[in-house]
Amino acid sequence: MLILTRKAEQGIVIDRVTTVRILSIDGDRVKIGIDAPTSITVLREELLEQVAGQNREAAARPAASRSAVDRLRALRPEAPAPARPNGNGHNGGPANGATDRADEPSARPER
Amino acid sequence: MRITTYRFGIAEPVDVPDEAIIEIRPGLNGFEHLHRYALIAEDDSPVEWLQSLEEPEVAFALLEPFLFYPEYGFELSDADCEALALSRPEDAAVRCILTLNQSADEITANLLAPVVLSRTSRRARQIVLQDSNLPLRFPVIEALRLPLSA
Numbered sequence: 001m002l003i004l005t006r007k008a009e010q011g012i013v014i015d016r017v018t019t020v021r022i023l024s025i026d027g028d029r030v031k032i033g034i035d036a037p038t039s040i041t042v043l044r045e046e047l048l049e050q051v052a053g054q055n056r057e058a059a060a061r062p063a064a065s066r067s068a069v070d071r072l073r074a075l076r077p078e079a080p081a082p083a084r085p086n087g088n089g090h091n092g093g094p095a096n097g098a099t100d101r102a103d104e105p106s107a108r109p110e111r
Numbered sequence: 112m113r114i115t116t117y118r119f120g121i122a123e124p125v126d127v128p129d130e131a132i133i134e135i136r137p138g139l140n141g142f143e144h145l146h147r148y149a150l151i152a153e154d155d156s157p158v159e160w161l162q163s164l165e166e167p168e169v170a171f172a173l174l175e176p177f178l179f180y181p182e183y184g185f186e187l188s189d190a191d192c193e194a195l196a197l198s199r200p201e202d203a204a205v206r207c208i209l210t211l212n213q214s215a216d217e218i219t220a221n222l223l224a225p226v227v228l229s230r231t232s233r234r235a236r237q238i239v240l241q242d243s244n245l246p247l248r249f250p251v252i253e254a255l256r257l258p259l260s261a
Contacts, residue, residue: 010147011258026217039190043241045157051224052141057210058221059142059169064211068172070155071215071252 114149116162118170123164125151132164133233133242136194138238140224145169148235150228159206161226173206174220181252185240187227196232204228208237219248 011021018036151160163169195220222245228235
């Protein structure tokens with residue numbers, strides 16, 4: 001691991017395209033500015049850990065699988081898709097119109 | 112292609128068409144080592160399964176978020192569109208990973224980190240919607256106002 005000491009307003013350049021700058025230091029809080037190409041995903045580490053933990057919890061529930069499938073049967077996918085308003089405070093507009101299930105890449109299990 | 116699924120706890124062979132095989136890179140958070148999955152639909156339920164081809168014991172229940180959270184929406188970054196080889200919104204499918212519990216009324220959906228799938232390239236990614244305030248555990252049954260089972 002590379003360890004560097006930086007003062008406020010000093011920066012680090014990664015691979016010539018990403019700049020990480022210390023904007024301000026206030027007690028135990030450091031404000032950091034990151035200037036990176038859009039191809040680079042920048043996420044808070046603890047958020048990724050939360051998602052990983054939820055995925056692990058989601059993966060291992062075969063005992064509950066059948067009842068969940070039954071429980072959600074009432075949600076008919078054939079039902080007309082509800083209208084989706086544009087932007088409601090959730091990071092902009094909808095990313096897709098993926099309610100048409102006609103060419104879903106799904107397989108029906110053989111029984 | 113014949114695969115094995117343990118989604119109900121016992122080994123079950125399932126035939127899936129090639130179109131149902133999808134690649135997830137980088138791997139799902141916490142499952143970075145797994146990249147190949149099959150999407151398996153249930154006959155009479157909107158639940159689908161993301162079944163690992165590399166570890167048959169690993170399967171995720173998926174649900175289309177618009178079925179229980181109609182106002183769901185987010186913007187996909189250029190980087191994610193590029194990685195998925197996604198050029199048109201209609202080629203994308205969005206699914207939320209469900210966490211199932213012994214009580215069928217406690218099913219939660221991860222709205223914070225949906226799986227976005229390209230129907231054309233057969234690639235998928237889990238997208239973390241940082242700063243969206245969307246929940247990691249959204250109670251599906253309550254949201255649907257389905258009568259709770261006894």
